Structure formats: structure tokens, C-alpha cells
Amino acid sequence: TPVIELTNVSKVYVSENVETHALTNINLSIYKGDYVAISGPSGCGKSTLLSLMGLLDDISSGSYKIEGVDTQSLDADTLAELRNLHIGFIFQSFNLIDELSVFDNVALPLIYREQPLSQSDITQRVNRALSQVEIDHRANHKPNQLSGGQQQRVAIARALAGEPSILLVDEPTGNLDSKNGDAVMAILASLNEQGTTICMVTHDPRYAGYAKQQVKLLDGEVLQTQSEVNDSDNV
Numbered sequence: 001t002p003v004i005e006l007t008n009v010s011k012v013y014v015s016e017n018v019e020t021h022a023l024t025n026i027n028l029s030i031y032k033g034d035y036v037a038i039s040g041p042s043g044c045g046k047s048t049l050l051s052l053m054g055l056l057d058d059i060s061s062g063s064y065k066i067e068g069v070d071t072q073s074l075d076a077d078t079l080a081e082l083r084n085l086h087i088g089f090i091f092q093s094f095n096l097i098d099e100l101s102v103f104d105n106v107a108l109p110l111i112y113r114e115q116p117l118s119q120s121d122i123t124q125r126v127n128r129a130l131s132q133v134e135i136d137h138r139a140n141h142k143p144n145q146l147s148g149g150q151q152q153r154v155a156i157a158r159a160l161a162g163e164p165s166i167l168l169v170d171e172p173t174g175n176l177d178s179k180n181g182d183a184v185m186a187i188l189a190s191l192n193e194q195g196t197t198i199c200m201v202t203h204d205p206r207y208a209g210y211a212k213q214q215v216k217l218l219d220g221e222v223l224q225t226q227s228e229v230n231d232s233d234n235v
């Protein structure tokens with residue numbers, strides 16, 4: 001079963017009687033262990049695709065399954081549950097809370113989970129996530145005592161601590177200089193080598209190259225898909 005399976009997915013935004021066809025007939029399957037980069041110029045539908053995959057917005061037509069579960073006609077609570085269970089988000093902005101330590105920032109979503117975890121489970125998960133991104137030595141620092149690259153690693157740890165089925169990553173290097181950007185990309189690549197499934201959206205072809213599979217969008221349609229093994233196969 002694919003982690004994520006989109007079949008003929010379209011998204012149409014309607015505002016003030018104007019229709020925008022943001023995505024048209026997208027077919028995309030992401031399997032455990034994949035690292036997919038979705039790239040394309042501004043306005044091609046990258047953010048829309050990520051928000052559909054992250055259950056932040058509804059598809060207009062087609063079918064979207066996550067871990068084999070059809071997401072159509074589920075109520076908001078069930079969608080929120082699926083999102084918490086399966087999705088880890090990483091954004092361009094780190095969205096860390098300045099008043100909390102690194103440790104507490106990573107622990108916070110675990111504390112507010114539907115199914116409560118024991119304190120020792122939380123501690124274990126947070127420490128493991130912090131070492132996965134090599135920031136455990138800064139657990140007691142506040143976010144503003146860290147470099148941008150370190151803050152993004154904390155944000156990655158926060159996503160990992162939820163033990164999601166997939167990391168959805170949106171322009172992770174957008175706020176970073178190239179040195180810190182490269183370091184964050186290296187961390188994502190090493191997480192993927194250890195088995196983490198990743199789908200990343202970027203307009204930067206250089207960073208897309210870190211992924212194992214490439215999906216190129218143009219005007220809301222898949223222009224090309226490519227993996228390391230197969231040179232090219234069109235969806």
C-alpha cells in the first residue's frame with residue numbers, strides 16, 4: 001500500500017465567481033522510504049498539492065488515500081486524527097515558540113495528542129528526535145540562541161517526534177543561507193537513508209536534486225516524473 005496515493009486529483013479554487021484550476025488530474029503514489037521532490041515555477045500548484053496531501057484542504061475531484069484510507073467524506077475530527085497520526089510538517093518558517101526550550105518545543109505536540117503518551121515515552125521520543133537531527137546538545141537552549149539552520153533542525157525534530165508516516169516539507173531552506181541550507185538538506189537525506197519517507201516542495205532545482213524521485217509541475221499538471229533508477233517514466 002502506498003503511504004500516499006492520489007488518483008486523478010484536481011483542485012479548483014473558487015473566489016468571487018472566478019475559478020482557478022490549481023491542479024488538474026494529478027496521479028502520484030509515494031511509498032515507504034521514498035524521497036520525492038515536487039518542483040516547478042511559482043504558481044504551478046506546489047503549495048496546493050502539499051496542503052491537499054497534508055489534509056489541510058479538500059480535493060475538488062479524484063481520490064486521495066493515506067495509508068490506504070480513503071479521505072473522502074471524512075469529518076473534520078477524523079481528518080485531524082489522520083493528520084496527527086500520519087503527517088509531519090516542516091515549513092520555511094520554523095514556527096518555534098521563543099519562550100520554550102528546544103526540548104519543550106519538540107515535546108509540545110506530543111503533550112497535546114489525542115492518545116496521551118506517558119512522560120517517559122515523551123522524553124524518549126524527544127531525545128531520539130533531537131539526536132536524529134544532531135541537535136541534542138542544545139536541548140536546553142531557547143530558539144533565539146540558535147542559528148537558523150539549528151532552528152530548522154529543531155522544527156524537523158518536532159515533526160519526527162510524532163513518528164509520522166511521511167514528512168511533508170515546504171521550501172525548508174527558504175529562510176537559510178546556503179551553508180545552513182545545505183546542512184538541512186544533508187539531514188533530510190540522512191533521515192531518508194534511515195527510512196523516513198519524505199515529500200518536499202521546492203522551486204530550487206539544486207535542492208530538488210537531493211531527492212530520489214522528481215515530480216515536475218507546470219500549470220497544475222505533472223510535466224514529468226523521474227527517479228534515480230528509471231531515467232524517465234511518465235505518469
Ligand code: ADP
Binds near residue numbers: 020042049
Ligand atoms: P506554488 O506553490 O507552486 O507557487 P500554489 O499552489 O500556491 O502554487 O498556487 C497554484 C494556483 O492556485 C495559483 O494560480 C494561485 O494563484 C492559485 N491559488 C492558490 N491558493 C489559492 C486560494 N486560496 N484561492 C484562490 N486561488 C489560489
Ligand code: ADP
Binds near residue numbers: 145147149150
Ligand atoms: P551551525 O552550528 O548550525 O553551523 P553557526 O555556525 O551559525 O551554526 O553557529 C555556531 C554557534 O553560534 C551555534 O552553536 C549557535 O548556538 C550560535 N549562534 C548562531 N547564530 C546565532 C544567533 N543568531 N544568535 C545566537 N546564537 C547564535
